[in-house]
Amino acid sequence: MADALSFLIADDHPMVRDALASALGQAFSGAAIAMAGTFAEVQVELEREPEVDALLLDLDMPGMDGLTGLALLRSDHPAVPIIIVSAAREPATIRRAYEFGASAYIDKSASLDEIARIVRAVLAGEIFAPPEAGPADSFAQRAAQLTPQQWRVLALMVQGDQNKQIAHKLGVGEATVKAHVTVILRKLGVRSRTQAVIEARNLALPQPEPVRP
């Protein structure tokens, strides 16, 4: 399987999807390219074909609460390299994306050549994540310790679901969900569900906006 590459492109904007697909098809002839327009579709595709060589992911898709969705995918499929493709964002968001396991970041204004170059580098095993990362975001550090199932529980908590609803959606007992919540609260360093939701939402919605007087 020398050149039987496969990619998954996730973006809610069809135009962007096609542009990325054309860029990849040109740079890697014969590559299999799958598409997804919502967070749910991404999960389905990855479930069907977990062996993709790279996932090109937009952070502003319906269903994924920003970085929460990234972390969720990352937990479910640790082996899949994830390349963030998004509009210009604050450096803090980009840094956090790396902390959550993203392999690279591509600005939507990048040229097709640039995209191909970055994807090729990721496939070669290079990670564009800055090895330094500085002191890093403390909450992100703590959140990175969560297991896949715990991420799913947290993602539903952030949407306002109660334990009973979460249990039903995940197909487990309510007692199980409660146990997960307990661990989540301890790992995040908070003392109530409400505080956990507040902190998690700060991840999804980085800054109100920069001040420009």
Next chain:
Amino acid sequence: MADALSFLIADDHPMVRDALASALGQAFSGAAIAMAGTFAEVQVELEREPEVDALLLDLDMPGMDGLTGLALLRSDHPAVPIIIVSAAREPATIRRAYEFGASAYIDKSASLDEIARIVRAVLAGEIFAPPEAGPADSFAQRAAQLTPQQWRVLALMVQGDQNKQIAHKLGVGEATVKAHVTVILRKLGVRSRTQAVIEARNLALPQPEPVRP
């Protein structure tokens, strides 16, 4: 008291405070001008002197969770006209500010003449709030029904406080806080504390950011 006007300027940036003070002092000679740099200071000043003719308020101050703080002040002092002074914001935020009882909106890049003109209009009883407002934000409409004490409770809920802590901070029993929470949930149309906090925080942090490809 023909021209014994008094103003309260609330902004965490000293430079902006001085600019506003100079604009008002020039346009309304003899006016008494008080200052505040945090949300807590605003509350103290309004408690000490509730008869101010206008409050010039910055939304990005420490302590006030965006529009939550505005609504809180509005509930505590319904008679004080509030003029929002802030950096450029999305139209949705400005619209919501009006729904929460703001009398006018001044961009920080406005000239001193413009500021004086708007303040004069507000003092004359004119409200710059668009009478139409369209379908309006449904949550904001529901939230506007909250009483002052209920706003205080909600503001503390949004910070992640538990009922016991809220009771202590407000100097009432825990049972009282629970009763308030019940009414708040019903008025907001949600079924749990977590959902209420999620919706309330959507007010404070409008959008992630505009897309600029």
Next chain:
DNA sequence: CTCACCATTCGACCAAAGTCGAAGGTCTGA
């Protein structure tokens, strides 16, 4: 003044959230 209305307060009761301990499953390295 009297009545009605509403904000605020609380106690008693029920539902949801959170804690503790434990069992079974999987994977890794000795």
Next chain:
DNA sequence: TCAGACCTTCGACTTTGGTCGAATGGTGAG
């Protein structure tokens, strides 16, 4: 194969959250 670590699951128990009914006190309409 066995030991240890970890994820997932759950039941029993405690704490917190939320509902209902009721008493108090203020305020405005008639």
